[in-house]
Amino acid sequence: LQNCHLSVSWLPKLEQELELALKEDVHEGYRLWLTSMPTRKFPVSILQQSIKVTNEPPKGLKANMKRTFLDLDEGTFDACTKPAEFKKLLFGLAFFHAVCQERRKYGAIGWNIPYEWMNSDLEVSISQLRMNLDEQPTVPWETLRYVIGDVNYGGRITDDKDIRLAAKILWIAMNEGALKDDYKYSSSGAYHPPSGESKVEDVIKYIEQLPGLDKPEVFGLHDNANITYQLKESKSLMESIILTAPSAASGGSGSAGKSPAQKVTEMAEEFEKRLPAPLTKKDAHPDTFKGMTTGQNTLAVFLSQEMVKFNRLITVIGNSLRNLRDAIKGLQVMSSELETIFNCFMLNRVPDLWALYPCLKPLGSWYQDMEARLVFMRDWLQNGPPKAFWISGFFFPQGFMTSVLQRFARKTKIPIDTLRFRTEPLKVEDESKIMKPPERGAYAYGLYIQGAGWNIEKAQLRESQRNVLFTKMPPIWLDPITKEKWAQKDCYECPTYKTSIRAGTLTTTGHSSNFVLFMYLGTESDPGHWIRRGVAMLCMLDT
Numbered sequence: 001l002q003n004c005h006l007s008v009s010w011l012p013k014l015e016q017e018l019e020l021a022l023k024e025d026v027h028e029g030y031r032l033w034l035t036s037m038p039t040r041k042f043p044v045s046i047l048q049q050s051i052k053v054t055n056e057p058p059k060g061l062k063a064n065m066k067r068t069f070l071d072l073d074e075g076t077f078d079a080c081t082k083p084a085e086f087k088k089l090l091f092g093l094a095f096f097h098a099v100c101q102e103r104r105k106y107g108a109i110g111w112n113i114p115y116e117w118m119n120s121d122l123e124v125s126i127s128q129l130r131m132n133l134d135e136q137p138t139v140p141w142e143t144l145r146y147v148i149g150d151v152n153y154g155g156r157i158t159d160d161k162d163i164r165l166a167a168k169i170l171w172i173a174m175n176e177g178a179l180k181d182d183y184k185y186s187s188s189g190a191y192h193p194p195s196g197e198s199k200v201e202d203v204i205k206y207i208e209q210l211p212g213l214d215k216p217e218v219f220g221l222h223d224n225a226n227i228t229y230q231l232k233e234s235k236s237l238m239e240s241i242i243l244t245a246p247s248a249a250s251g252g253s254g255s256a257g258k259s260p261a262q263k264v265t266e267m268a269e270e271f272e273k274r275l276p277a278p279l280t281k282k283d284a285h286p287d288t289f290k291g292m293t294t295g296q297n298t299l300a301v302f303l304s305q306e307m308v309k310f311n312r313l314i315t316v317i318g319n320s321l322r323n324l325r326d327a328i329k330g331l332q333v334m335s336s337e338l339e340t341i342f343n344c345f346m347l348n349r350v351p352d353l354w355a356l357y358p359c360l361k362p363l364g365s366w367y368q369d370m371e372a373r374l375v376f377m378r379d380w381l382q383n384g385p386p387k388a389f390w391i392s393g394f395f396f397p398q399g400f401m402t403s404v405l406q407r408f409a410r411k412t413k414i415p416i417d418t419l420r421f422r423t424e425p426l427k428v429e430d431e432s433k434i435m436k437p438p439e440r441g442a443y444a445y446g447l448y449i450q451g452a453g454w455n456i457e458k459a460q461l462r463e464s465q466r467n468v469l470f471t472k473m474p475p476i477w478l479d480p481i482t483k484e485k486w487a488q489k490d491c492y493e494c495p496t497y498k499t500s501i502r503a504g505t506l507t508t509t510g511h512s513s514n515f516v517l518f519m520y521l522g523t524e525s526d527p528g529h530w531i532r533r534g535v536a537m538l539c540m541l542d543t
Contacts, residue, residue, distance in 0.1 A: 004036035015043040037116075061218060062210045064098035068122065069204050076126075077200050082133045084196025085179055089129055089139075091193045091203065092173030093148070095185055097122045099169055099219055100153065106216070106225050107232045108502040109451055109534035112159045112512070125152050139179075145170055159503070159512060161495050168528040169220065186218045220532025222451065222464050242347065261328050264345045268328075271367060272321045276374040278314050279307040279381055287384040296410055302403040303380060309395045310377060313356050313370070320353055357395045358498045358514060360542040369540070388431040388475050392446035392539035397498070397516050401478070404442050408480040420486055422479040423519045425459055431475050438477055445475040447496065447519075451535035460522040461492060461530060470541060476519065488520035492527040495519075496537040 103110035504514030
């Protein structure tokens with residue numbers, strides 16, 4: 001039975017049938033072969049009685065490419081009417097396949113979503129490469145890049161930013177220059193296609209001489225990606241330790257001799273003291289909601305919506321803190337919901353009940369961030385619209401973008417569906433240097449760039465500094481203009497996300513729910529360079 005993971009609802013029935021079969025006379029030669037992708041719903045009893053065999057792709061670029069050519073015979077390698085082109089591009093395909101597999105270990109900076117490409121994807125691509133080279137008088141570059149990048153490999157991709165990344169990685173392995181003898185796949189020069197007269201065994205010998213440890217530059221990433229990878233592995237290890245030993249995380253006494261209940265009680269009391277008061281319109285400045293009833297002040301509508309969400313969060317936090325303290329004292333039942341909050345306090349995690357907006361910060365940092373958000377919102381409410389807006393402090397930053405466009409559209413009588421943002425980072429270090437708001441649009445601040453640095457003087461992207469993973473961006477002018485006047489096609493189209501995970505739920509817009517908007521940043525390099533770098537802007541950091 002193949003692909004058991006596609007029929008998990010039937011697996012309990014299979015488990016029953018196998019248990020009944022054990023009670024009957026079974027032929028000594030009987031064997032049942034089951035295949036499945038990893039799934040938590042696979043019956044444990046079947047696994048316990050089985051011999052498990054796993055098939056995983058080799059780890060490392062060298063091992064991955066070597067397995068590809070070990071599976072090739074000489075006949076397949078020479079079976080093309082254009083042998084020189086076929087051999088070079090076949091090697092490029094193997095390189096592309098290995099890079100796609102290995103970039104996953106770097107997390108979101110490698111791929112927004114870790115996809116499971118198979119050997120079948122590579123085999124189909126090799127067949128199509130041979131067919132197109134045999135049937136066409138010249139190498140059909142556009143056809144090959146579309147069929148392989150957008151159809152074969154892109155068919156498994158669900159994020160549009162990953163689709164453009166796959167296309168840029170494939171271009172490195174499959175372009176007109178790749179047929180030259182001095183062509184290199186990376187700046188180090190260690191990876192290059194074989195000569196057009198090579199045999200399979202010659203290619204394998206060359207692959208065996210490749211570095212055993214892959215540097216990030218071969219994947220198009222900065223050397224800082226190694227730090228990102230190590231942090232990702234460390235975090236995964238710590239989470240595994242906590243999952244396997246929950247009692248060690250939540251039980252026992254600490255160094256100060258306090259019990260878990262005492263610690264949680266102190267944390268709850270401290271949080272309750274710091275809990276901000278709800279936001280009310282009676283404290284509003286006269287200019288804050290001016291023009292809201294006529295529909296001209298769309299930002300006031302957005303503010304009122306955000307106030308409702310923040311007040312709901314304040315209510316949820318206040319009620320849960322009081323109930324938690326009472327439950328610890330024995331004044332009410334410790335429900336499963338309160339027990340979860342108790343354990344989250346001990347592990348410095350944000351309870352799911354409180355996580356009303358995306359945030360990856362630990363509990364202490366999250367609470368400080370929540371307080372800072374309310375300070376900004378209260379300042380807007382009581383003192384009128386600010387000169388610059390903290391875009392990271394909103395529940396729904398996409399709503400803020402729409403409000404800015406709506407305000408401009410209603411003021412100028414231009415249809416909103418003909419507008420878009422021209423993004424211009426200012427040549428100032430932070431929002432405190434801004435003296436007045438722009439005549440149109442809005443200034444936004446609070447963003448960080450990952451995978452690259454920023455040159456304030458030139459207002460351009462630059463390479464990251466060593467060991468610097470994130471760079472704070474200057475305030476950015478969100479300038480609404482018509483699509484006909486928009487002229488930032490040569491800039492890097494930088495995606496902006498709420499958190500560093502980048503992945504989210506696919507929405508009706510075709511984007512992830514974690515995605516905010518594209519910012520267009522100046523660059524001297526080709527935009528494809530920054531796409532391979534995995535450059536993106538984040539509304540907040542994880543710490």
